[in-house]
Amino acid sequence: MNMFIFASMLGFEMKAVYREVYGPPEVLELKEIEKPVPMDNEILMKVHAASVNRADSHGMRGTPFMARIILGGLRKPKTKILGYDFAGQVESVGKDVTEFKQGDEVFGTNKVAGGFAEYLCVLEDLMLIKPPNVSFEDAASVPGAGVTALQCLQKYGEMQSGEDVLINGASGGVGTLAVQIAKDKGATVTGVCSTSNLDMVRSLGADEVIDYTKENFTQSEQRYDLIVDVVAKSSFSDCKPILNSNGRYVTTEFSPGLAIKAKTARGDKKFLPMLASPEKDDLIYLKDLLESGKLKPVIDQRYSLDKVPDAIRYLEEGHVKGKLIINM
Ligand SMILES: NC(=O)c1ccc[n+]([C@@H]2O[C@H](COP(=O)([O-])OP(=O)(O)OC[C@H]3O[C@@H](n4cnc5c(N)ncnc54)[C@H](OP(=O)(O)O)[C@@H]3O)[C@@H](O)[C@H]2O)c1
Missing domain, CATH: 3.90.180.10 (Medium-chain alcohol dehydrogenases, catalytic domain)
Incomplete structure (x- = not known):
């Protein structure tokens, strides 16, 4: 042998x-x-x-x-x-x-x-x-996608209950969790996804859905307190006009260059490239949501x-x- x-x-x-x-x-x-x-x-x-x-x-x-x-x-x-x-x-x-x-x-x-x-x-x-x-x-x-979603909304986006939040990429790994977490935290949520995912994103709790194959959300009449682009398909400059004053734009696209650009940006609207860093408290929050059935x-x-x-x-x-x- x-x-x-x-x-x-x-x-x-x-x-x-x-x-x-x-x-x-x-x-x-x-x-x-x-x-x-x-x-x-x-x-x-x-x-x-x-x-x-x-x-x-x-x-x-x-x-x-x-x-x-x-x-x-x-x-x-x-x-x-x-x-x-x-x-x-x-x-x-x-x-x-x-x-x-x-x-x-x-x-x-x-x-x-x-x-x-x-x-x-x-x-x-x-x-x-x-x-x-x-x-x-x-x-x-x-764990990974949930912590990213939570930190986009809370740590970087400083989301408050009652705010209008748009999530671009709402049908993906991070997006499906971000929609549910934002709802749990009391936001009014708009999810951006393609035609075949509209019903799924609605079923996760999104109040509004935008089909990106038919409509460019950055041209919307609606205004948002927080835009989270989890798929990094938009830009801060395109989203700025649809942010309320003191609005925040969070993107999962991160590089040292973007971080410097964000630090030096002027104006009342914030550009926030994020880098997720798992913390135990975040996992505990996600576990509680899973256990209560609020996160599916x-x-x-x-x-x-x-x-x-x-x-x-x-x-x-x-x-x-x-x-x-x-x-x-
Ligand atoms: N910075 C960080 O710390 C960090 C941490 C985690 C993840 N990330 C990044 O975050 C991004 C998202 O991660 P993920 O796990 O959610 O990715 P994912 O699951 O692969 O995302 C796929 C989803 O994106 C949607 N999508 C594709 N093109 C789109 C568009 N133009 N507009 C809106 N939605 C679109 C797809 O929907 P359709 O099929 O309908 O197109 C699909 O449901 C990745 O780029 C990842 O690298 C960064």
Whole structure:
């Protein structure tokens, strides 16, 4: 018997979607690799579901270049296994872990990815107990996109209850959650999407919908307190005329150049390129919404682990409705 088969039989091996280099989905390979061992402050998770984010595509290709700086690995990726958002069960914990124990059902996000695998080692800082009434798929759908949506609206957009908010890209991973969060926080919400997604976006609670294939929302007669462009298809200059005085324009397009432009912009209307940074309090807010049934993730497609390259290809086409799930 060779060592590899022996290790598999003993449970020291796991399946993972692995890569050594940056590149297109073809660089991803389903492999049997060593199962990770948790350090004292880590938790070993058996992953049940992971979701696919744009960060996986950026991290896979190493573009834009900033992705290499954020994730580490200027020439070669340090992160060999992608997949930031996960839900699953605690297999074992390091001796310094206090909040979780073996058997807990949990979900969260891992800053260094690793979720496209059967097992994952994570720190306890961005992980929570999964409510029993929330499925692994729904829990895995929410962390990255939900934190981005929440921070667009709250941290950057400083949204207040009763405000008029427009969300461009309301049918995507971030947008479907942003519509529901904005409604929960008492905004009047207009969602911009294409014809086939109008009913879905309405069903998420949007008060108004605009079909971008028929109407340019920047020419609207309506005025908004906050415009969140999650798909970065508009510009501050085009949106300025439809912002109320003291209105804010938040975009998920971020670069150091845009950040400088935002800092030096004059006038009462604010330009706010955002960079999401997950915080535990944000995850707790999203967990409460999920548990109460106020946040219902939209899942477009489900894939098995070996089909991660297909999932990323589909995501990169830019027409996903809600989220894509990888089931282990
Ligand atoms: N700055 C940050 O920290 C941060 C964090 C997370 C994500 N992001 C960025 O945020 C963006 C959105 O992420 P996501 O996960 O929501 O992406 P996504 O799920 O891939 O977005 C797909 C959705 O965008 C819609 N869409 C495409 N073209 C559109 C247009 N011209 N107008 C309105 N909607 C359009 C599509 O609807 P149709 O099929 O109808 O076209 C589809 O439903 C990505 O570019 C990502 O890189 C940034």
